[in-house]
Each structure stands twice: as structure tokens, then as C-alpha cells.
Amino acid sequence: MKRHIAPPAGCPPGSFGLPLIGEIREWAADPLQFAQERAQRYGPIWSTHLLGRPCVVLLEPAGNRFMLSQATQHFSWRAGWGRAMLRLIGGGLSLTDGQQHDQQRHILKPAFAHAALQQLQPQIQQLIQAQIQTWLATDQVCLLQRLQALAFDVALLVVCGRTPAPIAEALHHDFAAFTAGLFTPVPYPIPATPYYRAQQAGRRLRQNLGYLIELRRLSLQPDALDSLSLLLHADPHQTDDQLISELLLLLWAGHDTVASLLTWICIELAQQPEILQRLRQEMNTNHHSLLDHVLREAERLHPPAPGGFRGVVEAFEYAGYHVPQGWLAMYSSVYTHQMPSLWHNPTQFNPDRFAAPSNEGKQAYSLVGFGGGPRICIGLALAQIEMRLVIRELLANYDWQLVPNQDLRPVWLPTNQPRSGGLITIQRI
Numbered sequence: 565m566k567r568h569i570a571p572p573a574g575c576p577p578g579s580f581g582l583p584l585i586g587e588i589r590e591w592a593a594d595p596l597q598f599a600q601e602r603a604q605r606y607g608p609i610w611s612t613h614l615l616g617r618p619c620v621v622l623l624e625p626a627g628n629r630f631m632l633s634q635a636t637q638h639f640s641w642r643a644g645w646g647r648a649m650l651r652l653i654g655g656g657l658s659l660t661d662g663q664q665h666d667q668q669r670h671i672l673k674p675a676f677a678h679a680a681l682q683q684l685q686p687q688i689q690q691l692i693q694a695q696i697q698t699w700l701a702t703d704q705v706c707l708l709q710r711l712q713a714l715a716f717d718v719a720l721l722v723v724c725g726r727t728p729a730p731i732a733e734a735l736h737h738d739f740a741a742f743t744a745g746l747f748t749p750v751p752y753p754i755p756a757t758p759y760y761r762a763q764q765a766g767r768r769l770r771q772n773l774g775y776l777i778e779l780r781r782l783s784l785q786p787d788a789l790d791s792l793s794l795l796l797h798a799d800p801h802q803t804d805d806q807l808i809s810e811l812l813l814l815l816w817a818g819h820d821t822v823a824s825l826l827t828w829i830c831i832e833l834a835q836q837p838e839i840l841q842r843l844r845q846e847m848n849t850n851h852h853s854l855l856d857h858v859l860r861e862a863e864r865l866h867p868p869a870p871g872g873f874r875g876v877v878e879a880f881e882y883a884g885y886h887v888p889q890g891w892l893a894m895y896s897s898v899y900t901h902q903m904p905s906l907w908h909n910p911t912q913f914n915p916d917r918f919a920a921p922s923n924e925g926k927q928a929y930s931l932v933g934f935g936g937g938p939r940i941c942i943g944l945a946l947a948q949i950e951m952r953l954v955i956r957e958l959l960a961n962y963d964w965q966l967v968p969n970q971d972l973r974p975v976w977l978p979t980n981q982p983r984s985g986g987l988i989t990i991q992r993i
């Protein structure tokens with residue numbers, strides 16, 4: 565029998581799993597079950613071995629708070645990513661720490677603020693209407709694929725501003741293969757592997773983003789609020805390589821997540837005609853609390869990322885255990901979002917759990933699908949506006965049904981998605 569390795573004395577209890585691979589297979593197969601089983605055995609802090617390193621897992625709102633805001637000096641965001649992500653994207657907001665991160669976030673903030681998003685809303689609305697209209701032309705629609713295309717167009721608009729169609733199409737074409745390689749455990753360029761294809765796509769993406777930067781430098785508008793223009797204004801001497809990494813990071817983070825969550829929302833609504841009907845009634849009023857609760861409930865039950873990893877750059881003590889420097893640390897959104905002590909019937913999709921007088925979701929760090937603390941998702945407002953517009957367009961003009969007998973079990977990487985992609989039939993009302 566293969567030997568499981570135990571963590572050193574004084575460190576949180578748990579198992580490092582098998583030599584070399586640790587427990588990565590169990591985590592990737594089902595991050596929720598992985599955390600629930602170990603929480604039952606060891607409590608809210610335990611050790612495992614993931615991404616080639618020992619890893620401490622901090623659970624529950626207290627663990628989320630510790631990692632996301634209370635003790636950030638112990639953690640590096642950059643050191644929490646796998647090698648494939650670092651090699652393919654290289655830098656960008658999620659992959660930097662300290663002052664460099666804070667400066668970059670400060671520069672980018674106006675692109676994701678209310679004023680900029682308000683200005684873009686008509687264009688976003690047009691993209692949504694044009695995309696959904698094309699769904700009528702086929703018998704079956706794969707939600708994930710179509711919503712990825714839509715979310716990519718929206719992310720491109722916000723991140724890069726107006727982009728010439730041939731460049732936009734080329735970027736879009738290469739992004740799927742690029743994304744598929746971001747989490748490969750063995751990032752070596754062996755032909756025909758996902759990492760190899762991602763590397764090839766990455767080269768073309770870098771070249772096309774390079775053209776776009778060149779064009780934008782020639783026609784930079786003083787009041788433009790897209791991320792690329794803001795970055796060029798802030799530091800005209802920033803190298804193309806740095807700029808391209810930032811754009812790649814924003815484009816990836818800004819479309820895969822939105823497509824994932826919207827896919828699950830459409831699936832849930834197709835199964836809940838009563839909520840669908842109430843949403844339609846609500847659209848004719850000035851109150852949008854049910855739509856807001858649907859978004860939060862989808863974030864709770866179907867978070868696009870199961871949690872977040874950090875590198876431990878300074879050893880720390882937590883709950884009487886020692887966590888050494890050089891380990892990974894992980895918080896688990898998916899576990900917190902299904903704790904029976906926080907959520908009544910946690911496996912059920914029930915937006916009304918957020919309606920008064922319920923207290924569900926009120927405890928700080930109990931709903932962390934967008935992270936939390938100083939590095940909460942910078943695209944939160946954009947994601948919310950975009951999701952609201954898509955759902956309102958669907959509710960106002962379309963009926964949709966799930967294709968029967970499809971496999972809706974989640975796959976978790978690169979983002980949480982149904983195995984089937986979410987197949988629907990759709991008609992105009």
C-alpha cells in the first residue's frame with residue numbers, strides 16, 4: 565500500500581497524501597467534499613499537500629477573514645498561483661504583492677468604477693442583445709460557450725476600449741485554448757498537451773495585444789477610462805510585456821468567472837418557474853431585491869472559484885498551531901457557503917434566504933464568492949451590472965428550457981462549470 569505522509573509535529577493535523585502528488589486529485593475532483601470530509605475529521609484548520617507544497621486550509625468565516633483582511637502580511641498572492649499561470653500570464657493584479665499591487669490597483673480602479681460602467685452600459689446592452697439573438701438560430705444552445713463569448717466581448721470593451729474587429733476576433737479565438745492551460749499541473753511544452761496549446765495561443769495573444777497597444781499609443785484619449793488607456797496614461801514608459809500581462813490577467817479574470825456564474829443562474833432559473841415568474845413581475849416595479857437575491861444565491865451555491873490560495877511568506881500561529889513559511893494557505897468559499905450553521909438547507913437554491921427578516925449572509929466573510937478585504941474582486945460592480953442586464957434581457961424577451969438528461973455535475977477548473985456546458989432550447993416570448 566502507498567504511504568500517506570503526516571504533517572510535522574506542531575503543525576495543523578491532516579495528511580500530505582501521496583509522495584509528490586499530495587492530495588491534488590481529491591481536491592480538484594470535488595473541492596467541497598474534500599473540505600467537508602477533512603473538516604469533520606480535523607476541525608476548521610488542517611494540513612494537506614497541493615500544487616507541490618504543504619498547504620494549510622483555514623475554514624469558516626474566521627479563516628476567510630484571517631486570510632483576506634486580518635493577517636495579509638503573512639501571505640503572498642503571487643506565490644499562491646501554480647507554475648502554469650505564472651508562466652503563461654506572468655504578472656498582473658492578482659499576481660503581484662505589496663506596493664506594486666497597490667499602485668496598479670489604484671491606476672485601474674476608475675475603469676471599474678460606477679461612472680465608467682454607467683457610460684458603457686448602452687454598449688454592453690447592445691452586445692448582450694446581439695449575442696442572445698443569435699441563440700434563436702440553433703436548436704440547442706450551450707450556455708457556457710455563448711456566455712463566454714459574450715463575457716469576453718464585454719471584458720474586452722472595459723479592459724481595452726474600442727478594439728478593431730480583426731484584433732478582437734483573433735484575441736477571442738485564442739483565449740479558450742489559453743484558458744484551458746492555465747491550471748495544468750505539468751507546465752512543460754509537450755506537443756498536443758493543453759499547456760503546449762496554451763503556450764502557442766499565448767504567443768499569438770501577446771502579439772495581437774502588442775498591435776493594440778501600438779495603435780492605442782498613437783490615439784490615446786485624455787479622458788478614456790478603459791484599463792489600457794489608464795495604464796498608458798499612468799506610466800507611458802511601462803514595457804509592453806508588463807502591459808500585456810496585465811491585460812491578459814484582466815481579460816481572463818473578467819470573462820470566465822462571469823460566464824460561469826451566469827450559466828448556473830440560467831440553469832437554476834430554468835428549474836424554478838415560480839422564481840422566474842416573480843422576477844418577471846419584479847421587472848415592472850422599481851424594486852429589484854429578488855434579482856439581487858438570485859445573484860447572491862448563485863454566488864453562494866455556485867461560486868466560480870472554489871476558494872483562494874496564497875503563499876505563506878511569514879510563519880504564523882493560528883488556533884494553537886504553527887504554520888511554517890514556504891507553505892501554501894487556502895480559504896474555501898465553497899465550504900463556507902454550505903455550512904449548515906450559516907445556511908438553512910444549504911444545498912437548496914433559495915434566493916429568499918436573503919430576504920428580511922432572515923439573517924443569512926449577514927455575518928461578515930460568510931459570502932466570499934468575490935473574495936473580500938482590500939483585494940476583493942476589482943470587477944465586482946462590472947460583473948453585477950453585466951449579470952443583471954443579461955438576466956433582464958432574457959426575462960423580458962425569452963423563454964428557455966434545459967435539454968433533458970444532461971450532466972450538470974460541476975467541473976471546477978479553470979472555473980466552476982457544468983460538465984454539459986448547460987444545454988438549453990430557447991424561444992422568443
Ligand code: HEM
Nearest residue numbers: 657658817818821822825872933934935939941942943947
Ligand atoms: C462573477 C464574476 C466574478 C467572480 C465570481 C470573481 C471572483 C473573484 C475572486 C474570488 C477574487 C479574489 C481571489 C482571491 O482571493 O484570491 C477576484 C479578484 C479579482 N478579480 Fe474577479 N470575479 C468576477 C469578475 C471579475 C471581472 C468582471 C473582472 C475584471 C474585468 C475581475 C477581475 C479581478 C481581478 C483583477 C482580481 C484581483 C484583484 C486584486 O488582487 O487586487 N473579476 N475575483
